[in-house]
Amino acid sequence: MLGGSYGWAVILLTVVVRLILLPLMIRQSRQATIQQEKMAMVRPQMTDIQARQKAAKTPDERNAISQEMMKLYKDNGISMTGGIGCLPLLIQFPIFAALYAAIRYAPELVNATFFGIHLGKPNLILAILSFLAYLLQGYLSLLGLPEDQKKQMRSMMIMSPIMILFVTFSTPAALGLYFFVGGLFACLQTLIIAWYRPRIRQQVAEELKQKAASAPKPVAATETPTSTTPTQPTSTPAATQQQQKKRNAGKQHHHHEDQN
CATH class of the missing domain: 1.10.287 (Helix Hairpins)
Known part of the structure; x- marks a missing residue:
């Protein structure tokens, strides 16, 4: 179909795999973006x-x-993992393994060339292109983020392309070609999420606002009800002494009657 070009075959394989995974990867990136926005809100x-x-x-x-x-x-x-999953990587792992085995054991692919690049040997140009593609993808992922989140993600933005550079340079160029084309798809995926980010931010803000409105409000401290019964006037010392004399006189009168 491709005129016997193994380079174009690898590119076609990458495009097919990435198109199949694109909805899943966009959904996962969207979930991660929602988690980022929620973290920013709280x-x-x-x-x-x-x-x-x-x-x-x-x-x-x-x-x-x-x-x-x-x-x-x-x-x-808010998820403790930030909404980041490893399912797309796990799905691609058999592709990596199969492609690597094909490069090692298929003589046609081992000896094939693509625009002067020997697909069976490591290639510095493809390694650098893959590094730049994933570096661009990391830069695009920072678009629209607050400065504090950018500072936290910059280290990860550098580490991932460096790992891609190391892996690509230590493996045959056919696998490096797979990584490079995959990096271009990653940039496309990131641009789609960056375009949706304002809508996601608005959606998160409305969701948190609704949760805050529906949350149970703290119960105010109840006041001790005041008694409606009128209180007795406080007796003065003089009135108290007079009442005490009347009680003593009454007791003496009852005592005399008992004696009689």
Whole structure:
């Protein structure tokens, strides 16, 4: 179909695999973006909890504050893993293994060339192109993010392309070609998510607002009901002494009657 070109065959294989995985990968990227936006929305509460956790002096205090952090995550639907899954990578792993085995054991592919690139040997140009493709994908993933989140993700943005560079340069060029074309698809996927990010941010804000509105409000402290029964006037010392004399006189009168 491709005129006997194994290079174009690898590219076609990559395109087919990536097109099959594209809906799943976009869905996963969308979930990860939702988690990022939720984290940004509750960051003030998280900062306060983290500050109190650092200031905690006893294990009981730290445990209570940790439970408070977990409750914050649960109430706002935030995943501890950030919505990042490994299913697309697991699906591609058999493709890696099969392609690597084909490169090693198929003489036609081992000796094939593609635009002057020997597909059975490592190639520095493809390694650099793969590195740049995934570096671009990492840069695109930072579009629309707040500065604090960008700082946290920059290290990951560099580490992933470096790993791709190492793997691509240490494997045959046919596998490097697979990584390079896959990196271009990753850039396309990231651009789609970046286009949807404002809508996702608005959706998350409305969801958190509805949860806050439907959350049970704290019950106000009940006041002790005041008695409607009129209180007796407080007796003065003079009135108290007069009442005491009347009681004593009454007792003496009853005592004389008993004697009589």
